[in-house]
Amino acid sequence: MSTQPDGTVHEPVPHLPSLGERIASAWDSDVAYSFRNSPVAVGAAVVLAVCLAGALFAPWLAPHNPFDLKTLNLLDALAPPVWQDGGKPGFLLGTDDQGRDVLSAIMFGARISLLVGLASVALAVVMGVSLGLLAGYAGGKIDAFIMRVADVQLSFPAILIALLIDGVARAALPRDAHGEVALLVLVLAIGVSNWVQYARTVRGSTMVEKNKEYIQAARVIGVSPWGIMRRHLLPNVLGPVLVLATINIATAILTEATLSFLGVGVPPTQPSLGTLIRVGNDFLFSGEWWITIFPGAALVIMVLSINLLGDWLRDALNPKLR
Amino acid sequence: MLAFVLRRVLQSGIVMLVVAFIAFGLFNFVGDPVAFMLGQDATQEERVRLRGELGLDQPFYVQFSRFAGNALKGEFGVSLRQGRPVSTLLKERLPATIELALAAALLALFVGIPLGVYTALRRQSWLSHVLLAGSLVGVSLPSFLIGILLILIFAVYLGWLPSFGRGDVTPLGWWTTGLVTASGLKSLILPAITLSLFQLTLIMRLVRAEMLEVLRTDYVKFARARGLTDRAIHFGHALRNTLVPVITITGLQLGAIIAFAIITETVFQWPGMGLLFIQAVNFADIPVMAAYLFFIALVFVTINLIVDLLYYAVDPRLRIERNAAAGH
Numbered sequence: 001m002s003t004q005p006d007g008t009v010h011e012p013v014p015h016l017p018s019l020g021e022r023i024a025s026a027w028d029s030d031v032a033y034s035f036r037n038s039p040v041a042v043g044a045a046v047v048l049a050v051c052l053a054g055a056l057f058a059p060w061l062a063p064h065n066p067f068d069l070k071t072l073n074l075l076d077a078l079a080p081p082v083w084q085d086g087g088k089p090g091f092l093l094g095t096d097d098q099g100r101d102v103l104s105a106i107m108f109g110a111r112i113s114l115l116v117g118l119a120s121v122a123l124a125v126v127m128g129v130s131l132g133l134l135a136g137y138a139g140g141k142i143d144a145f146i147m148r149v150a151d152v153q154l155s156f157p158a159i160l161i162a163l164l165i166d167g168v169a170r171a172a173l174p175r176d177a178h179g180e181v182a183l184l185v186l187v188l189a190i191g192v193s194n195w196v197q198y199a200r201t202v203r204g205s206t207m208v209e210k211n212k213e214y215i216q217a218a219r220v221i222g223v224s225p226w227g228i229m230r231r232h233l234l235p236n237v238l239g240p241v242l243v244l245a246t247i248n249i250a251t252a253i254l255t256e257a258t259l260s261f262l263g264v265g266v267p268p269t270q271p272s273l274g275t276l277i278r279v280g281n282d283f284l285f286s287g288e289w290w291i292t293i294f295p296g297a298a299l300v301i302m303v304l305s306i307n308l309l310g311d312w313l314r315d316a317l318n319p320k321l322r
Numbered sequence: 323m324l325a326f327v328l329r330r331v332l333q334s335g336i337v338m339l340v341v342a343f344i345a346f347g348l349f350n351f352v353g354d355p356v357a358f359m360l361g362q363d364a365t366q367e368e369r370v371r372l373r374g375e376l377g378l379d380q381p382f383y384v385q386f387s388r389f390a391g392n393a394l395k396g397e398f399g400v401s402l403r404q405g406r407p408v409s410t411l412l413k414e415r416l417p418a419t420i421e422l423a424l425a426a427a428l429l430a431l432f433v434g435i436p437l438g439v440y441t442a443l444r445r446q447s448w449l450s451h452v453l454l455a456g457s458l459v460g461v462s463l464p465s466f467l468i469g470i471l472l473i474l475i476f477a478v479y480l481g482w483l484p485s486f487g488r489g490d491v492t493p494l495g496w497w498t499t500g501l502v503t504a505s506g507l508k509s510l511i512l513p514a515i516t517l518s519l520f521q522l523t524l525i526m527r528l529v530r531a532e533m534l535e536v537l538r539t540d541y542v543k544f545a546r547a548r549g550l551t552d553r554a555i556h557f558g559h560a561l562r563n564t565l566v567p568v569i570t571i572t573g574l575q576l577g578a579i580i581a582f583a584i585i586t587e588t589v590f591q592w593p594g595m596g597l598l599f600i601q602a603v604n605f606a607d608i609p610v611m612a613a614y615l616f617f618i619a620l621v622f623v624t625i626n627l628i629v630d631l632l633y634y635a636v637d638p639r640l641r642i643e644r645n646a647a648a649g650h
Contacts, residue, residue, distance in 0.1 A: 156618075156622055157582070159581070159582070159585075160581045160584075160618065163603065167603040167611055170603065170606065254462075258464055258465075258466060258585060261588075262585065262588055263588075263600070264603050277467070277470070281589075284470065284478060287478070289474055292470060293471075293474070296470065299464070300467065303462045304458075304462040307462055
């Protein structure tokens, strides 16, 4: 009972653990133990960490800046990877038609892909959790309406919904504004297309939680419905959502790549991995395979490691499997 | 029974109405097709005249009721980009998408089921492990990358198969088929594989899980005790009982296959409705977008309705629950 966040029932905390003790206890916890003993999880985490570092520190780590037009040289264009005949030193994975280094373009592209993936999952979580809490706590007509909308949306594939929102937004905006707001539109489209599963999960656990004594107690002492939802229900229904969100980051990144590949996502001036694959696709037939295959490989490696890590996390946090 | 069917049909009708409203309402409020068609340097008179010709100067509800009425007749106006009736465009593109989707669904079924049976029966063999690991990689591979890889291998390096288009097509009335010419069949191979791969892994995993479940049941143990051959048990008893959910899922996935054909059609420049839709999104071609949306919603709503009604017919528990609920 000491952990209730409302502060009404609490015991004095005798000893605050120091940082070292906290790290030690985290290291000894069940989750950390299961992580250390799963080679797949450790491997995926290492690969993902390398990808994240490469993407986050791209401006400092990348060998070239693909967007700095002054450093581009057309004489470097269409060079194959260094280990092939005609490869140029300094361009590890070759160059594209404008002399941009493919490796640097991938690092900068992964930044955009990750940014859109994380932001759209965040949007989907915020939207799904709020609507799920509202539906579960309010019940009645509000619940029926929200869940009916969710059912209808769930009967269509998420990518179709994202494509639709994207298409509508593009038609609504003036043509020359596409580039500036393309990222926002993408985040909106992917986020809105994915809120349903969070709403369903949260609604289910809210309906269980709201009949428990601590919620009734809070209601009796006059906490407002908004306060109950935010301070009492939310912390108790958030667990499963976080696991779901981890796995969904991979899906969101793939959706972004697909939309960009279809030409309705990120503009070529600010390419994500999907845009790079789309642009490189035009050179496939003239034999310049590296322009499209390397961004594709980077995308798959990133998504696969997130998926493996998410699968592990789901199993590790599921007490039934222990 | 009748009340349930009627309520379910009514729900589907409401969904279609909402979709029609979104399709029309949003697409009609957003963007300015007139400015897009005439370009920057058109005079004011030209704009007004075109606006009148397209009926864009009338109030919203008039335009919507006209749209809904026309949609029921299959008429969606004229494509802003191509200047041809949308119904004609869709009719031209429909055969390509349907043939591709059916080929992919059949491929997924006829490869996925045997693989699922194999991985369930030979759980410890190395091939089963490879297949299961492969299916995990397959889920992480977006379908456009699979398409690109197939093109690179089979079209660019080996030169065995064409990488775009439908090949030679033969008209059959208003339908055109690519299934009777050699070039048409060759063109179908790569897109069908690309489109089917995701469903194939899904079916494989589903069949495997269901088979493992059924093989643990008592009637399989009894069949073994009676001395039936492994073959008779596996295929006569186990597989037959796993097929009902598999076929249901495949039916439900047919809509998803048609929707995902958008991506495959873009990779292979397959002249189907998905490619038409993507081009429409790129050019803000509102009537084509609206018509495609309406069509795909109709496909999904119809499939879901049929599956729900079939469940109701097949599963007596649903009927009892409803009767009990009605009695109270």
